[in-house]
Amino acid sequence: MLNVDSPEATLRALGLELPEAPKALASYVPVQQVGELLYTSGVIPSWNGEVKFRGVVGGDVSLKDGARAAEICALNIMALVRQVAGSLDQVEQFIQLSGFVRSAAGFEEQPKVLNGASDLIYKVFGERGRHTRQALGTSELPLGVPVEISAIVRLKR
Amino acid sequence: MLNVDSPEATLRALGLELPEAPKALASYVPVQQVGELLYTSGVIPSWNGEVKFRGVVGGDVSLKDGARAAEICALNIMALVRQVAGSLDQVEQFIQLSGFVRSAAGFEEQPKVLNGASDLIYKVFGERGRHTRQALGTSELPLGVPVEISAIVRLKR
Amino acid sequence: MLNVDSPEATLRALGLELPEAPKALASYVPVQQVGELLYTSGVIPSWNGEVKFRGVVGGDVSLKDGARAAEICALNIMALVRQVAGSLDQVEQFIQLSGFVRSAAGFEEQPKVLNGASDLIYKVFGERGRHTRQALGTSELPLGVPVEISAIVRLKR
Numbered sequence: 001m002l003n004v005d006s007p008e009a010t011l012r013a014l015g016l017e018l019p020e021a022p023k024a025l026a027s028y029v030p031v032q033q034v035g036e037l038l039y040t041s042g043v044i045p046s047w048n049g050e051v052k053f054r055g056v057v058g059g060d061v062s063l064k065d066g067a068r069a070a071e072i073c074a075l076n077i078m079a080l081v082r083q084v085a086g087s088l089d090q091v092e093q094f095i096q097l098s099g100f101v102r103s104a105a106g107f108e109e110q111p112k113v114l115n116g117a118s119d120l121i122y123k124v125f126g127e128r129g130r131h132t133r134q135a136l137g138t139s140e141l142p143l144g145v146p147v148e149i150s151a152i153v154r155l156k157r
Numbered sequence: 158m159l160n161v162d163s164p165e166a167t168l169r170a171l172g173l174e175l176p177e178a179p180k181a182l183a184s185y186v187p188v189q190q191v192g193e194l195l196y197t198s199g200v201i202p203s204w205n206g207e208v209k210f211r212g213v214v215g216g217d218v219s220l221k222d223g224a225r226a227a228e229i230c231a232l233n234i235m236a237l238v239r240q241v242a243g244s245l246d247q248v249e250q251f252i253q254l255s256g257f258v259r260s261a262a263g264f265e266e267q268p269k270v271l272n273g274a275s276d277l278i279y280k281v282f283g284e285r286g287r288h289t290r291q292a293l294g295t296s297e298l299p300l301g302v303p304v305e306i307s308a309i310v311r312l313k314r
Numbered sequence: 315m316l317n318v319d320s321p322e323a324t325l326r327a328l329g330l331e332l333p334e335a336p337k338a339l340a341s342y343v344p345v346q347q348v349g350e351l352l353y354t355s356g357v358i359p360s361w362n363g364e365v366k367f368r369g370v371v372g373g374d375v376s377l378k379d380g381a382r383a384a385e386i387c388a389l390n391i392m393a394l395v396r397q398v399a400g401s402l403d404q405v406e407q408f409i410q411l412s413g414f415v416r417s418a419a420g421f422e423e424q425p426k427v428l429n430g431a432s433d434l435i436y437k438v439f440g441e442r443g444r445h446t447r448q449a450l451g452t453s454e455l456p457l458g459v460p461v462e463i464s465a466i467v468r469l470k471r
Binding site (some may be wrong): 194250252253254256260261262263264265266267268271275276278280286287288289290291292293294295296308311 | 462
Binding site for chain 1 (some may be wrong): 181182183184185186187189190191196197198199255257259295296297298299300301305307
């Protein structure tokens with residue numbers, strides 16, 4: 001079997017870099033492996049530990065910036081996957097993203113915000129990037145960030 | 158071993174029909190299978206793509222209508238299960254429902270709202286329908302719906 | 315291989331007792347096992363069925379009391395694990411906690427609240443207690459409680 005898809009090559013072709021993988025904090029860890037599955041902690045739009053977006057989508061954060069925040073979350077998830085698996089090419093399938101958008105009253109476009117993460121993952125991983133998704137709004141998130149996302153990812157055997 | 162329980166037969170006996178399975182949207186998908194487990198995306202109270210309830214439970218949506226919205230979510234989850242597994246009779250066990258209820262300030266009865274889904278699943282699947290549940294309130298949901306639910310379901314080998 | 319760690323012994327050494335395991339309610343159940351994995355329902359800060367904390371963290375519930383509420387959630391999760399597995403010593407690894415903190419407007423310290431649960435689990439289980447975590451804020455929770463947590467736990471074969 002010839003395996004022609006390489007998310008690592010795609011990432012380079014897109015000119016994208018990954019941040020450092022989010023660090024272990026206190027008594028929890030950023031990622032756990034169970035058999036072929038990786039479970040990540042909720043990641044926020046930070047880059048090498050520095051928070052890049054704060055605020056409420058539909059309020060002081062625009063839909064466009066919310067989607068950009070979700071993209072950064074996706075890059076952090078990829079950084080965790082690479083750290084554990086050695087390479088993004090080890091991904092068999094993204095299974096699920098759980099995404100929470102801190103939302104202004106009446107804001108209903110959480111899916112468009114989270115498309116920032118979903119579209120980027122699809123761009124990098126192709127069919128292996130197609131995931132189920134929980135798109136949810138909420139009132140408050142840690143550190144005042146506008147988006148938090150966690151993932152379940154299946155690795156190749 | 159005689160297998161006497163048939164959720165498909167029970168569904169017919171109850172006079173219930175399922176909507177079309179929610180469609181794949183953009184870069185995410187409505188359901189993913191990992192071994193014997195199905196993970197669904199969050200489903201909303203829509204029927205063949207048409208949203209049936211909007212609003213805030215405990216506000217402009219009554220507890221009764223919130224529970225009806227949760228029932229419709231459960232029927233969409235069943236439609237996804239049937240689409241992937243071929244038949245509801247292939248369900249070994251419902252494992253988990255994660256349910257979010259868009260809640261008016263001070264509304265505390267998210268469990269009663271989500272019983273709309275849980276009770277219907279139990280009615281159709283019997284003991285195979287007993288699931289763990291996260292019953293959560295939130296401020297905002299996609300498209301302004303009052304309930305969003307996702308599921309993890311185990312299929313027979 | 316000598317296994318020197320016993321969470322049950324640690325629990326006794328810490329002088330901690332567990333509440334009764336949360337009861338099955340209606341059509342959902344407090345815990346489900348899939349192979350080596352336990353999935354719990356969302357648990358609240360109740361003790362033998364009696365709710366111990368109500369309110370909003372950062373509002374009428376202090377950060378310290380929120381963390382205490384999270385500790386009680388962790389003890390309820392342990393009670394469920396012991397009920398299913400027979401002993402806490404059967405835990406191979408805590409995989410994930412999903413924690414929701416009912417938050418006052420602008421409250422950003424959900425991680426410190428949930429550390430009440432995470433730190434206690436680490437204290438009792440050591441490295442086997444290190445889990446991934448979703449730390450989320452929300453506006454409303456069932457029965458008006460300030461914290462709800464669910465867990466995925468891997469048991470020894």
